[in-house]
Amino acid sequence: MLTLENLSKHFGGVRAVDDVSLTIREGEIFGLIGPNGSGKSTTVNLITGLYAPTTGRVMLDGYDLTTMAQHERTAMGVARTFQNIRLFGNLTVAENLWVAQNGHEQRRAHFLSRWFRAGGERGADIDELLEFSRLLSKRDVPASALSFGEMRRLEMARALASNPRVLLLDEPAAGASLEDGQLLAERIRAVQGRGVTVLLIEHMMELVMGITDRIAVLNFGGKIAEGTPAEIQRNDDVRSAYLGSKHKNEELAHA
Amino acid sequence: MDFYFGLLQIFGVHTLLGLSAYVVLLTGQVSMAQAGFYAIGAYAAGAATAMFGMHIIPAVLLAGLVSAAIACAVGFPALRVKGLMLVVATLAFGEMVRMIFFNLTWQVERDGALVGPNGAEGFRAIRYFPENGWEIWQVTTLIWIFVALVMAALWWMDRTRAGAVLRAVGHDEVAAQSIGLNLTAVKVGAMTAGGFIAGIGGSLYAHTVTHIEHGIFGVLLATFAVAYPILGGLGSVFGTLIAVLFIQGFLVEGLRFMGDWRSLLFGALIVVAMNLRPKGLLGDTPLRLGGLRRKPSSTPALQEAD
Amino acid sequence: MDYFFFIDLLQSLTDGLLFGTTYALIGIGFTLIFGVMRKLNLAYGAASLAGTYIGLLAFLNLGAPPALVFVISALGAGVIGLVVYYCCFRFTPETVPMASLLASVGMLLFIDEVVVHLSHGMPYPYPSVFRDSVIEIGEVWVRGDLLFVFLMCVVAMGVLFWLLHRTPLGLATRAVSQQPRAAQLCGIDSARVNALTFVIAGVLGGVAGAMTAAAVGVLSPIIAMGLTVKGLIVVVIGGLGSIPGAIIGGLLVGAAENIFLLLRGVTERDIYVMLLLFLFLTLRPGGLFGAHAGRD
Numbered sequence: 001m002l003t004l005e006n007l008s009k010h011f012g013g014v015r016a017v018d019d020v021s022l023t024i025r026e027g028e029i030f031g032l033i034g035p036n037g038s039g040k041s042t043t044v045n046l047i048t049g050l051y052a053p054t055t056g057r058v059m060l061d062g063y064d065l066t067t068m069a070q071h072e073r074t075a076m077g078v079a080r081t082f083q084n085i086r087l088f089g090n091l092t093v094a095e096n097l098w099v100a101q102n103g104h105e106q107r108r109a110h111f112l113s114r115w116f117r118a119g120g121e122r123g124a125d126i127d128e129l130l131e132f133s134r135l136l137s138k139r140d141v142p143a144s145a146l147s148f149g150e151m152r153r154l155e156m157a158r159a160l161a162s163n164p165r166v167l168l169l170d171e172p173a174a175g176a177s178l179e180d181g182q183l184l185a186e187r188i189r190a191v192q193g194r195g196v197t198v199l200l201i202e203h204m205m206e207l208v209m210g211i212t213d214r215i216a217v218l219n220f221g222g223k224i225a226e227g228t229p230a231e232i233q234r235n236d237d238v239r240s241a242y243l244g245s246k247h248k249n250e251e252l253a254h255a
Numbered sequence: 256m257d258f259y260f261g262l263l264q265i266f267g268v269h270t271l272l273g274l275s276a277y278v279v280l281l282t283g284q285v286s287m288a289q290a291g292f293y294a295i296g297a298y299a300a301g302a303a304t305a306m307f308g309m310h311i312i313p314a315v316l317l318a319g320l321v322s323a324a325i326a327c328a329v330g331f332p333a334l335r336v337k338g339l340m341l342v343v344a345t346l347a348f349g350e351m352v353r354m355i356f357f358n359l360t361w362q363v364e365r366d367g368a369l370v371g372p373n374g375a376e377g378f379r380a381i382r383y384f385p386e387n388g389w390e391i392w393q394v395t396t397l398i399w400i401f402v403a404l405v406m407a408a409l410w411w412m413d414r415t416r417a418g419a420v421l422r423a424v425g426h427d428e429v430a431a432q433s434i435g436l437n438l439t440a441v442k443v444g445a446m447t448a449g450g451f452i453a454g455i456g457g458s459l460y461a462h463t464v465t466h467i468e469h470g471i472f473g474v475l476l477a478t479f480a481v482a483y484p485i486l487g488g489l490g491s492v493f494g495t496l497i498a499v500l501f502i503q504g505f506l507v508e509g510l511r512f513m514g515d516w517r518s519l520l521f522g523a524l525i526v527v528a529m530n531l532r533p534k535g536l537l538g539d540t541p542l543r544l545g546g547l548r549r550k551p552s553s554t555p556a557l558q559e560a561d
Numbered sequence: 562m563d564y565f566f567f568i569d570l571l572q573s574l575t576d577g578l579l580f581g582t583t584y585a586l587i588g589i590g591f592t593l594i595f596g597v598m599r600k601l602n603l604a605y606g607a608a609s610l611a612g613t614y615i616g617l618l619a620f621l622n623l624g625a626p627p628a629l630v631f632v633i634s635a636l637g638a639g640v641i642g643l644v645v646y647y648c649c650f651r652f653t654p655e656t657v658p659m660a661s662l663l664a665s666v667g668m669l670l671f672i673d674e675v676v677v678h679l680s681h682g683m684p685y686p687y688p689s690v691f692r693d694s695v696i697e698i699g700e701v702w703v704r705g706d707l708l709f710v711f712l713m714c715v716v717a718m719g720v721l722f723w724l725l726h727r728t729p730l731g732l733a734t735r736a737v738s739q740q741p742r743a744a745q746l747c748g749i750d751s752a753r754v755n756a757l758t759f760v761i762a763g764v765l766g767g768v769a770g771a772m773t774a775a776a777v778g779v780l781s782p783i784i785a786m787g788l789t790v791k792g793l794i795v796v797v798i799g800g801l802g803s804i805p806g807a808i809i810g811g812l813l814v815g816a817a818e819n820i821f822l823l824l825r826g827v828t829e830r831d832i833y834v835m836l837l838l839f840l841f842l843t844l845r846p847g848g849l850f851g852a853h854a855g856r857d
Binding site for chain 1: 411412414415416417419420422423425426427429430431432433434435436437438539540541
């Protein structure tokens with residue numbers, strides 16, 4: 001469904017992403033892991049269009065996204081969250097979802113009703129998402145007043161507000177405890193249950209090994225392995241990539 | 256009495272000028288081009304009535320549209336840059352407009368006299384109101400009808416998705432892009448709306464003073480345009496209105512007894528105000544139909560997030 | 562090309578490049594402040610001019626010699642720079658960039674009014690040196706007063722470079738401008754560095770103001786707006802935070818201004834300068850040397 005073809009991004013002499021090819025299948029939860037600085041976040045930014053690739057292509061169902069602007073990619077069905085949460089703190093929770101309604105179907109609404117109708121933040125679709133994210137009671141609270149966990153949930157809900165086909169989660173467990181990780185795993189499964197394909201970029205090994213269908217491993221910008229969680233755990237290249245960090249290595253073995 | 260009507264007229268046109276910058280500021284951009292759009296509106300409307308005998312209402316709207324079109328055309332290249340770059344780019348545009356009017360001579364004969372912009376001397380005899388027997392209170396009412404319409408429209412917009420989108424872009428451009436907002440379209444849209452409002456303000460201004468010249472539309476006026484909404488706070492259109500009343504009413508007129516010293520106080524009070532109320536006199540929390548929106552009661556979340 | 566026209570062009574270019582060093586100094590001042598604080602000080606031009614007026618006071622009341630007048634101008638502007646820092650930047654929250662911006666606008670208006678008030682808005686004579694001496698290089702004349710302006714500005718830049726690259730203070734300043742958070746963790750008092758940067762920038766502005774007045778021979782309040790606008794232009798052309806960029810930007814602006822003056826006359830000159838600037842900014846937003854393209 002989402003395909004990266006020989007994708008590269010060079011910053012000057014640094015090859016942040018180097019000739020990465022991947023295919024993510026419809027409906028799966030795909031994990032993208034790798035040590036710090038291995039190019040995971042850059043890959044997300046290439047898929048969403050924050051960066052333009054040096055070479056290679058990003059394809060979604062046969063459509064070439066590479067030259068599309070970010071808002072066009074959203075209309076095609078790509079959505080994301082950020083490693084360091086980026087909410088609109090000056091808007092209410094409901095308004096955060098309201099402004100994010102930029103999906104393909106939503107774009108077809110009449111210009112005037114789409115932009116200049118008051119009270120749209122009280123729509124049924126927004127209520128449904130708030131319910132899904134357990135934020136309904138906070139709907140009129142400014143996003144800046146939420147707790148950390150609520151902010152994470154709101155950001156994921158905001159990404160879902162455009163009815164995406166594929167959701168890119170950039171380290172959603174960053175700053176969360178292990179118990180939070182369990183809850184997060186449930187949420188990600190629930191997202192999958194809505195028919196959304198998930199690309200999960202993560203450090204927390206237990207989370208990745210526990211819920212993903214397949215995993216790709218990046219190191220120094222290049223892909224060094226791809227397979228099911230079980231295959232990845234057995235892979236020697238992956239082990240040596242993580243060797244610099246003994247802790248991670250043990251984590252990998254036990255997960 | 257006439258003095259107070261004159262004062263009300265100044266409040267009105269300056270409120271329009273400030274509101275034109277307010278729309279653009281909501282998207283987080285400081286535009287120093289508003290005085291330029293105001294000048295374009297002033298010259299365009301002046302030309303429409305004084306040179307071609309148009310009625311005032313269509314002339315004002317026409318001037319607004321001309322300014323809006325130019326704002327839109329300028330917005331596309333200018334809004335590719337932001338922050339300080341945008342400040343200087345828009346400043347350059349504003350000064351360019353001013354210098355073009357400084358050099359513009361375009362006069363036609365009407366009733367045996369030449370009317371129209373005449374270079375450094377400016378554009379004299381924009382005498383639609385006196386020629387058509389308008390009383391000063393009628394002119395003042397007309398200005399305030401436009402102010403009320405613009406304020407109502409902006410207030411309405413702030414309750415719609417468009418308003419929320421402008422604020423979203425102003426808060427975090429990267430996040431706004433990631434949720435599928437077309438930044439260029441949003442910013443150019445705001446700039447175009449700002450151009451329209453500034454054009455209306457300028458056209459009314461030209462008709463109240465009957466004589467305009469390039470020097471009025473300089474950097475100082477551009478600075479005032481952005482100062483009103485920042486000083487008043489970006490929470491709602493009323494912030495801009497309050498700031499205009501504060502600056503033009505209290506400082507310029509109210510402190511008249513202080514003579515020349517009041518202009519000293521003027522800058523000093525802005526400095527003090529920004530130190531005490533950095534988010535503006537009325538703050539930047541958006542005002543909603545149900546009254547003042549709840550403020551975040553505490554911020555434990557932020558500490559946790561660090 | 563016509564020979565005489567060519568000479569005129571060369572003459573304009575020479576004058577423009579010599580005078581452009583004052584623009585370069587103002588540009589450096591803006592860039593220094595922007596570098597350490599990531600903020601725009603719109604009161605900078607007015608503060609610099611106010612310093613120049615302090616020098617003028619010494620000239621008119623005490624009959625100080627030109628050299629002393631210039632020094633007093635520079636130091637006066639440094640002190641006013643510090644006042645601007647404390648009034649507009651020290652206590653406004655970092656998270657609300659508009660607050661310090663508008664506060665500096667308020668300061669600009671305040672300083673401007675004080676100057677107009679005290680000088681009654683009238684231009685005053687300002688000491689200028691080597692007014693009558695001219696060095697002839699072929700058919701091109703190098704005016705003595707402009708050459709002096711040029712040399713003084715170059716000296717100011719030299720002192721700045723020494724300060725930034727050879728002193729602990731300079732090291733701290735550069736550290737804060739590159740990594741404010743990290744510099745703070747290393748025990749650098751960023752508030753102190755900021756304050757000192759405002760003083761240094763102020764002194765540079767004072768030199769620029771004094772030299773501008775010395776080149777013209779008169780001091781008038783309207784110079785302030787010119788200094789502000791030209792300074793901003795220089796900064797964005799050179800690239801934000803780049804001192805070499807500001808120098809080259811200043812020379813370019815000085816040269817371009819004089820050439821358009823020659824080609825199009827005084828009334829149309831600024832249209833072309835502004836148009837060029839607008840196009841330059843939107844087509845090459847990073848400036849000639851800037852690393853932070855379009856950063857706010």
